[in-house]
Amino acid sequence: MLLLIFLQLLYTGAAAEISCTTTHTRLKQLDAGNGDVFGVSDDGRVYFWHSTQWRQIKGNYLHVTVGPAGVWAVDKHNLVYKLQNFEWIKVSGLLKQIDAGGDMFVAGVNAEDNIYCLKEKGTDISYTHIEGKLMYYSCGPLGCWGINNIYEIYYRKNVTKTSCQGTGSEQVNGILVMVEVGTDGSVFAVTTNGKVVTRLGISPKNPVGTEWKELDLYNSFKHVSYDAGFLWLIAENGRVIRCPYPESILSSLL
Template identity: 55%
Template structure:
């Protein structure tokens, strides 16, 4: 990744529950070699269970397992939710997901409501609008009035370009393409979710997530985790990438409400509390 600025390492305090030896080893890796920036110290612990994807937003956390089961984090435990999904997202637009056939669902009244269209990845982090990409990396969004509707027949707005992963927040949307290049979408809002133009951002990531508070985190092909610094309403693209120097590698990251959630390549779940 180009133009990455690292801060000097500092220790991470780990307080795991009673765990098998294998889990202790994983935690030990983080303890021995985790260089979180001095301005953003995290306290990390491993969470029981295995997931392949996780999403935190609007004070909630959902995830899916290798066998497509769906889970919600409730009272410090995983509660299984009925249904089967390969990707789930939670945020101001609600709880949405897609299954192996790329069918789209919205969690409404404790049931999954089928929604017209096909996507492989969805993101509910926008200001009550939905975004996502399909199997051909075409990009779409669903304006606010459609996400709050009880109708299952909706009309997605297409965006120019191609991305494999797309995520939105309060002051803009971020995505990565098949070459792992990073892009920011300008002038996105609830009634014009398509925005106006793309701006390429330095660096390369395999996935990227925007938090409900506008924070941006991502993972690169080597499994390193990065945070985008300097983001504000006046500077929505921020200024620099900072690597969070865990010794362990990860395939998925999401952030909300003071917690960074991480998924390892083997599906182990880590929750790191922002100690600021």
């Protein structure tokens, strides 16, 4: 089924009609990064996007992520796993949400909304606690973004490969239910009323950007992720919508 969704080309200011494909698999959460896309269904089944369709792999998880740090997941007991050669390997720690988009590190939050970043050294996993409380946390090459339990937005400053804890947080205007940072540093999010927004003005000199811009999408959504020229959206009914989207202006800056 082909769904026509109207998007504004945010970086040029011109309006255009873009054809978006609605896939047949229903998901509750997905993550696109480093050229791959993984997702989980309401009953915990794990899928990845291969060529033109979703394919299921073994495992039953609550949240899955893919990025420069690999493919990771957490289950309903908050146990943490990493995918290696299509085998899920349990590692130490407890998290309810996890993100592999950082520069070779993993980040996430636990059941008490405590924030952590993870570093691998061989088979050892070390956890670094980050001050504050967040229910959702996502990282990219220009820093990390998070949402707390009253939907306030925070940007974590000075996050690097060797210092994943950063040096402090800055509150950003707006109210969101989730936020995802792309592999290229672009930021997309969902508002409390199901609108999809992107952060404008992001650059290495100004990684927090300047303002939120609402995308002109003909639907209401609960999840969004972006990678490699495609926007991935989960509608309220669980349908996954894949839209070609202009390459981020960040690609020429990073």
